[in-house]
Amino acid sequence: MKIMISSLALSLALCGGALAQDKFTVALDGTFAPHAMPTMDGGVEGFNVDLANTIGERLGAEMEIVATQFSGILPGLQAGTYDFVVAPTTITEERAANYLFSEGYLNTDFQFLVKADAPDVTDLNGFKGKVISVNKGSAYDSWARGLADEVGWTVESYGTATDAVQAVLSGRADATVAGNTVIAWAAQKTPGVKLSYLHSTGLVWGMPFRKGDEALRAKVEAVIECMKVDGTMAAMHKKWFGTDPAEGSAALTPRPGWGEPGFDGYVEDDHTPGCA
Template sequence: MTVKTMLCAGIAALTFGTATLAQDTSYTVALDGTFAPHAMPSLSGGVEGFNVDLANIIGERLGAEMDIVATQFSGILPGLAAGTYDFVVAPTTITEERAASLLFSEGYLNTDFQFVVAADAEEVAELEGFAGKIIAVNKGSVYDSWAQGLASEIGWTVESYGTNTDAVQAVVSGRAFANVAGNTVSAWAVKQSPAIKLSYLHSTGLYWGMPFRKGDEELRAKVESVIECMKTDGTMAELSVKWFGVEPADGSAAITPVAGFGQPGFEGYVEDDHALGCD
């Protein structure tokens, strides 16, 4: 048995085998409290959303108090580096640049581009199917620059709006054929309105992971072991249905644990033979 396997076995026993574990550990974690449906103001006070639930479940399974700080995303990663936060629970895309200075968990959600169209609109099976159509986007977003960059190739017209909510409303009112945004944000919009439906999904091959400071491999292993368990025991799928209104697709990051610790192909990934699940 390798040292890391022994570590993981110990983590699993701590996490899943002791229901009466005292909460004598606490973690301060951060997220963007305005990024619905991942985190957003709750009518009862505080914040709610997919990543809020995810953070709380991680805390429960580790027997730890979770101090969830809602703040602007621009200050979250610098705050992690400064030691203000123990780790980050805001959706954070795993990139080579970020992995050079941060330690990432394995991906827990795919971060793709999703189109939204009117509920009675024709089905679109490929990007070329939007040729000649008006595509509404949130001005200044990555979706705006992506769509503008493909305008001449696809043959669509891009109209930019101040918020993604306004861009979605352009679809509802018929001023645009489709809106493109992040897959979870689009799913949330459809969940809120019967006037629209999900359309073509453009895969980016990217994932959201949880960032830790370099050197915090032990904490990453604890948290990632919980994430892997949530993938295999159905908890992550339940959260997807609750907040996005969709079941995770076969092979998607939400239900597919990854061998080792971290995301393969990125700096900080550690090969390991620990059990992928709740054992």
């Protein structure tokens, strides 16, 4: 069935010259399972790969998905290498000041992963004096470093999320921290580790665009809203994370206006999210 995207988004895109574009180059971290991970044939698969391809299909555009290290993705967007970013990117005040974000499409909490025989931890203070591994350049990297003095842990950055998990297994780190979906996947697939403390953030993942690309942002966000309304986002959530999204979560609930309310770059208007 062909999905029709909101007429307002299309008119905004037309005014911005984005409607005629039939190919987009987008980026993600190809080692960030289950959002993106290598396949046996040299490709990449995962939640965000499906998300990017669905956006391309519904816009009638080819999606060139570039898998690279997360630390180089946002600089690459700023340099014009990518049209927008499909990697899970936490919307923060600092990032919203430099990039234009779509509305959130998934909630992201921070969860720790430890060795299977490690003691249970019930709050951040349980990691005092520990070494925490993180994916370099990620929101977890900056968050953990910002708490280093307060909690009393040491933060070590690694080029990929997989390397950060391996640091725990090898004993170079006591725990790693990342988004709850990624950590849950790692716990399922990696013998010898287990889930640890879950830190609720109230944050969401969105798609970054360059400042000034409001027309393209509206065009892509209209597809994201449609996917929430027609159940596509929920089906992908179940496929890759093994659970249904929580009622009222970002995977089910379109935001008003364009962008994520409360952050720089948000545009308030009265369009009705949907697929018609």
